[in-house]
Amino acid sequence: MTYRLLTIILWPVFFLYTLKILLRDKSSRYFFQRLGFSYTAQATKTYWIHCASVGEVNAYLPLHHQLLAHFPDTQFVITTNTVTGASTVNRQKFERTQHCFLPIESAFAIRRFFNAWQPEQCLIMETEIWPLLYKICHNRHITISIINARLSHRTLNTNNWIKSLYKTSLLCVDKILCKSENELNNFKQLGARDEQLIVAGNLKFTFIESTQNLTPVDIKNRKYIVAASTHNNEEEQLAKLWPSLNTDRLLVIVPRHPNRSKAIQKQLDALNVNYAVRSQQDSINENTQIYLADTLGELQQFMQGAELVFIGGSLIEHGGQNILEPCRMGKPTLCGPHMFNFNDELALLLKNNACVQINNLAELEAEISAYLNNPEKLIAIGNNAKNALQKQSTTLDTYLSYLT
Secondary structure (H helix, E strand, O other), rough: OHHHHHHHHHHHHHHHHHHHHHHHHHHHHHHHHOOOOOOOOOOOOOOEEOOOOOOHHHHHHHHHHHHHHHHHOOOEEEOOOHHHHHHHHHHHHHEEEEEEOOOOOOOHHHHHHHHHHOOOEEEEEEOOOOOHHHHHHHHHHEEEEEEEOOOOHHOOOOOEEEEHHHHHHHHHOEEEEOHHHHHHHHHHHOOOOOOHHHEOOOOHHHHOOOHOOOOOOOOOOOEEEEEEEEEOOOHHHHHHHHHHHHHEEEEEEEEEOOOHHHHHHHHHHHHHEEEHHHHHHOOOOOOOOOOOOOOOOOOHHHHOOOOEEEEEEOOOOOOOOOOOOHHHHHEEEOOOOOOHHHHHHHHHHHOOOOEOOOOOOHHHHHHHHHHOOOOOHHHHHHHHHHHHHHOOOOHHHHHHHHHH
């Protein structure tokens, strides 16, 4: 009751936050669907999958292809929390699949969502635990399975009251398909029961073969290195480093949140580097040092044409971004010291000599220089990565055995 009352008290905060995103991303559908309105559901029961944002959507996509094949007469709805996640879903043009934004943690919005879509079964990707949503699911006899299940460092170290909410929420869950033994133990620590827990493997190790044949972005015949999904301060650090490399390679910065573009440009202006901005359709010439790719949905195409990829979120204590995307393309991949959100993935890659982890900017400079002087070294690392991930192909079969 305390939590339910809290969601009512916080409703104005939820509303204002949703309004803020509407104004930022200019998505009226986001605004209305998060608040429980404007659904386009058909009058049929659906199989519901929730993926928080882009990373979760990309990890889930190979499994969706399999579920479509196994349930040929079923309608699907994929929910996300973000507009970028929605764009990723919609680009796939899946049959029998619609996208919707997840309702906010409000009984009114959640019930309207359920009345519209009538889900019978729900898959939650990775870490999303919403106590009220789970409780209403349970009351409506909607089966919940958490897939590729993992718990963040912040969740495991939260206060006891929130932990008790999570424990109660997990009572509503049928299966928790964990990505590793370590995550299974983390869920046990949070209060999950043995009969719920299964180690099924990491869906991020799987991939759709067709995504490996993307057309690279045209960079006007410039060779380039990608800094993928960067966060605040990383762009500045990399921009300071780049002139010291004394290379003709272009640094392509693809920020995790493109709406930070103006702030990044201010940092680059202060450093007096020659840069171009993709959203402004700036031209690239032989003197351009940095290309700020501040657009949505093009990261994979940029990585496809890159000589080398550096993973953002790892120079700062964010915990890293998805290191597997460039690795499965066979791209030589570097990351910083802070990769705690991807411990299992990184461990597999390091074990197979399939990526390089650096501790600081000086080491990053040395590794990039080593590549420029001896590209065969990092090309071998990229090939190791692709081979290591291809060996994980049985993961999809494991998930299907528990979900079908």
